[in-house]
Amino acid sequence: MTTxxxxxxxxxxxxxxALAAAEHISxxxxxxxxxxxxxARRAQEAVFTVAMDKVFEEDAALFRRLADT
Known part of the structure; x- marks a missing residue:
């Protein structure tokens, strides 16, 4: 353990x-x-970013077509 x-x-x-006392924790x-x-939040954000990058990469043509309309 690190101090x-x-x-x-x-x-x-x-x-x-005050919040710790209200929760009865140190x-x-x-x-x-x-x-x-x-x-945990940073890890979730990283997973989300990777997933979104994959979606944008796989559906790049669709996004270009949508942008043209």
Whole structure:
């Protein structure tokens, strides 16, 4: 496990502390959850981008015809 220092604006820190307390979890647990969600969202975006690139590549002729109308 890695330990790191994190500089947060005071307002962000206060909001995180309040939200973690409301969820009955530690600030550390809240930050770990946030990092995991950020990673998952980026992975989903990458999968979506690859899929859309494939669609645009496979249907390029159709998109050109639609643009001409």
């Amino acid at each position: 790191l220092s994190l500089r947060l604006p005071d307002e962000v820190h206060a909001r995180l502390v 600030l550390n647990a809240a930050l770990v959850q946030a990092a995991e969600q950020w990673i």
